Amino acid sequence: MTERMTERMTEGVAEGVSERMTGRTTGTAARRGTALITGGSRGIGAAAAVALAEDGWDVGVNYRTRSDEADQVVAACEKLGRRAVAVQADVAEADDIERLFDAVTAELGQIGAVINNAGVVSPSGRVADYDVARLEQVFRINTIGAFLVAGAAVRRMSTERGGQGGVIVNVSSRGAVLGSAGEYVDYASSKAAVDTLTVGLANEVAKEGIRVLGIRPGLIETDIHEEGRLERIGTTPPLGRPGKVEEVAALIAFLASDRASYMTGSMVDVAGGR
Ligand SMILES: NC(=O)c1ccc[n+]([C@@H]2O[C@H](COP(=O)([O-])OP(=O)(O)OC[C@H]3O[C@@H](n4cnc5c(N)ncnc54)[C@H](OP(=O)(O)O)[C@@H]3O)[C@@H](O)[C@H]2O)c1
Numbered sequence: 440m441t442e443r444m445t446e447r448m449t450e451g452v453a454e455g456v457s458e459r460m461t462g463r464t465t466g467t468a469a470r471r472g473t474a475l476i477t478g479g480s481r482g483i484g485a486a487a488a489v490a491l492a493e494d495g496w497d498v499g500v501n502y503r504t505r506s507d508e509a510d511q512v513v514a515a516c517e518k519l520g521r522r523a524v525a526v527q528a529d530v531a532e533a534d535d536i537e538r539l540f541d542a543v544t545a546e547l548g549q550i551g552a553v554i555n556n557a558g559v560v561s562p563s564g565r566v567a568d569y570d571v572a573r574l575e576q577v578f579r580i581n582t583i584g585a586f587l588v589a590g591a592a593v594r595r596m597s598t599e600r601g602g603q604g605g606v607i608v609n610v611s612s613r614g615a616v617l618g619s620a621g622e623y624v625d626y627a628s629s630k631a632a633v634d635t636l637t638v639g640l641a642n643e644v645a646k647e648g649i650r651v652l653g654i655r656p657g658l659i660e661t662d663i664h665e666e667g668r669l670e671r672i673g674t675t676p677p678l679g680r681p682g683k684v685e686e687v688a689a690l691i692a693f694l695a696s697d698r699a700s701y702m703t704g705s706m707v708d709v710a711g712g713r
Contacts, residue, residue, distance in 0.1 A: 468495035472605075473547040474695060475499040475540065477530050477588055478557030480509035482661030483610065483691075486684035487554055488523070490692040492516035496552065498523045499543030501530070503557070522547055530557045530584035540591050549603060552695040553592040555585050555633075556610040560663055561623045574625055581629035585609060589640055589651070597647040604648025608694050609637045613657040613710040630655075634706055641704030650703040652694045656687050657710025677712030 474491045478484040480502035488498045489512065498516050500523060502509035509525035516523035524546045528539035544550055558581045561573055589607055596605035611634050614627035637653035644651065658664075658673045659682045673681035690709050693699055 468493065470497070471495040471696065472551035473497045473499065473543065473549060474552040474554065475501065475543045475550050475592075476554040476556055477501045477528075477539075477584075478503070479512055479554075480505045480525075482663060483656065483659060483684050483687050484554070484556040485512045486688035487556065487691040488512050489515050489519070490685070490688035491552070491554075491695060492519045492521040492523065494692045494696060495521075496695070497521050497547045499539070499547055499550070500525045501528050501539055501557065503527070503529050530588055531579045533587050536584075536587050536591050540595060544595070550592070550595060551603070551605040552608070553588065553596075553605070554608045554610065554691055554695065555588045555592075556691075557584060557588075558610065558612075558630075558663075560626045563622045563665060565621060566624050569625055577623070577625050578629050578632075581626065582632045585633050585636060589636060593640070593644055593647070593649060596649050597644060599647050602648070606650045606652065606695050606699075607640070608691055609633050609651070609653040610691075611637070611653050611655045611706065613655045613708060613713055615655060617713070637706060638704050645703055650699070652699070652702055652704075653706040654687065654690055654694070655706055655708045655710060657682060657708070657713045659684060659687055675713060680711065682709065682711055 474496040476484050476488050479488045479500035488500050492498050500509050500512045502525060513523040513525045526539050526542045528535035530536060559577060561577050592607050594600060596602040598604055612630040615630035615634050618624060619627035634653055637651055641651035658669060660669060661684060669681050687709050690707060
């Protein structure tokens with residue numbers, strides 16, 4: 440988590456952002472259960488972890504390499520009166536995912552919400568120049584990882600398997616629809632598969648007490664972008680500015696909550712109209 444984001448989060452809490460958003464005082468929201476978020480150490484995932492904590496969830500914060508930043512997110516959740524734990528795991532590895540779910544369950548109790556957020560982009564380039572290593576990397580993390588995380592969630596939450604139901608929120612990208620020509624069509628395609636996963640899985644598990652939803656962020660201010668990209672294309676209309684992580688996090692917290700109880704199988708854009 441960047442220093443700027445820590446400041447923004449702390450400022451947000453101090454200014455009573457949570458009261459304005461939820462009508463509740465910080466730290467007094469009723470406990471909703473345990474949420475697990477992949478890629479929760481930075482960017483959208485870090486902001487979503489804090490938004491979920493504000494909304495009453497104890498939070499399992501997954502990261503791949505940045506343990507210090509994950510620890511800061513855990514501290515921000517704890518400051519809101521929630522329990523939280525940071526767990527290292529690579530979502531591209533099935534064994535890691537099992538260990539992640541088991542560790543969060545052991546520490547925080549049965550998982551009721553899973554935010555399938557971890558993701559990477561490829562370097563800018565054209566399709567004609569992609570090699571196998573590049574394609575394997577982006578599909579392995581963004582697509583296979585999302586499938587493995589969703590599968591692990593269903594095995595634990597399905598009422599047909601002894602679970603208590605729950606919700607899965609998949610973080611796709613507006614690029615899945617726009618195609619990301621000249622930059623990373625492979626990334627956009629890896630996210631289009633996440634859109635299809637969302638619809639297909641939602642139908643598969645609706646009768647097992649699990650809602651499955653997806654979001655498609657547009658250009659959001661995080662470290663995922665190459666130098667200068669946000670300035671170059673972040674100002675395109677309609678809204679003409681990049682989005683903030685908190686604007687995506689608020690949507691994730693809403694979809695994970697009972698306030699979205701009649702929603703499943705939907706993709707929701709949070710992309711400034713792009
Ligand atoms: N920012 C945007 O404009 C935008 C737009 C559309 C969609 N998205 C999607 O939103 C999600 C979050 O993006 P972001 O912008 O917040 O990215 P970010 O700032 O680069 O953060 C990425 C997060 O994912 C984690 N991660 C990466 N690979 C992982 C792996 N193999 N296993 C476990 N964790 C892994 C990172 O962990 P470490 O900190 O340990 O490295 C970090 O917490 C991604 O799926 C991305 O595709 C972002």
